[in-house]
Amino acid sequence: MITGRFAPSPSGYLHPGNLLCALLAWLSCRSRGGRFLVRIEDLDPNRCPRRLSLQALQDLRWLGLTWDEEPLWQSDRTEVYRGALDRLSGAARVYPCFCTRAELHASFAPNLGDVNPVYSGKCRCLTPEEIRERSRLRRPSLRLQVPDETIAFSDALQGGYAANLAETCGDFILRRSDGIFAYQLAVVCDDAASGVTEVVRGRDILPSTPMQIHLCRLLGFPQPAYAHIPLLTDSQGRRLSKRDGDISLSALSRRFTRDEIVGMLGFAAGLLPEVRPASPEALLPLFSWEKIPKDEVRLPFDLAG
Numbered sequence: 104m105i106t107g108r109f110a111p112s113p114s115g116y117l118h119p120g121n122l123l124c125a126l127l128a129w130l131s132c133r134s135r136g137g138r139f140l141v142r143i144e145d146l147d148p149n150r151c152p153r154r155l156s157l158q159a160l161q162d163l164r165w166l167g168l169t170w171d172e173e174p175l176w177q178s179d180r181t182e183v184y185r186g187a188l189d190r191l192s193g194a195a196r197v198y199p200c201f202c203t204r205a206e207l208h209a210s211f212a213p214n215l216g217d218v219n220p221v222y223s224g225k226c227r228c229l230t231p232e233e234i235r236e237r238s239r240l241r242r243p244s245l246r247l248q249v250p251d252e253t254i255a256f257s258d259a260l261q262g263g264y265a266a267n268l269a270e271t272c273g274d275f276i277l278r279r280s281d282g283i284f285a286y287q288l289a290v291v292c293d294d295a296a297s298g299v300t301e302v303v304r305g306r307d308i309l310p311s312t313p314m315q316i317h318l319c320r321l322l323g324f325p326q327p328a329y330a331h332i333p334l335l336t337d338s339q340g341r342r343l344s345k346r347d348g349d350i351s352l353s354a355l356s357r358r359f360t361r362d363e364i365v366g367m368l369g370f371a372a373g374l375l376p377e378v379r380p381a382s383p384e385a386l387l388p389l390f391s392w393e394k395i396p397k398d399e400v401r402l403p404f405d406l407a408g
């Protein structure tokens with residue numbers, strides 16, 4: 104069964120870019136009669152207070168983006184991630200890393216313009232004595248040794264994408280030194296547990312996808328289909344920012360109706376030929392990935408107010 108999801112990290116209010124992502128994920132799934140889920144990615148409870156997570160659910164409900172099961176909360180699922188970490192340790196090399204933030208910065212190998220730095224592999228060859236010694240001073244993070252091979256996939260919107268993890272990120276973190284499991288691991292476990300077949304999310308996460316595919320393969324999980332949507336910009340093509348005023352949904356809903364907001368997003372995404380109010384249901388028959396711009400989605404006018 105087609106299963107889609109929206110998985111916000113509520114470290115702030117959902118902004119119009121998140122709403123666009125939720126809408127497109129919902130439309131892609133529901134237009135094919137699929138089951139739709141919501142997951143709260145509050146892995147780091149200090150960054151994602153419960154109040155903001157509840158507000159995110161409330162916003163999605165207000166927009167009319169219905170879901171079919173109780174939302175999953177990542178903060179409840181530590182045991183699942185621990186089990187997956189154990190399995191990974193059996194399937195590949197997982198090792199402790201004692202590098203501090205400052206050491207990491209100093210040792211990152213340069214990597215041709217990519218935003219994420221490449222880990223040099225500094226702690227990969229520590230002896231058991233060195234590990235014992237360092238563990239007394241500092242709790243390590245855990246890293247997964249990555250293979251020197253290309254991982255390729257086809258994105259519904261961005262087309263072909265390929266990366267060699269050894270060159271683009273190096274051995275990556277599965278659990279942070281503060282004990283919090285890495286987003287990459289949690290996403291893969293949760294999508295598999297929920298039977299997610301299609302992942303729709305922001306294009307900023309595209310570089311993480313080969314890491315997640317690698318984890319899926321090691322854990323024996325099926326690989327979902329992916330669609331990475333572009334950044335939502337203001338009418339001038341600039342990144343939305345504080346300058347645009349308060350663009351939380353509660354602020355927008357004081358100025359626009361639900362259908363006006365959905366219509367604005369639907370027009371920006373290329374689904375409506377003009378800006379007019381529309382419900383999410385009204386956009387269902389109009390939805391197609393072919394209509395969605397792949398580089399940038401511009402709002403029809405600025406939201407400052």
Ligand code: GLU
Binds near residue numbers: 110303
């Ligand atoms: N939680 C991530 C975000 O809010 C999205 C993760 C995903 O959809 O896989 O950007």
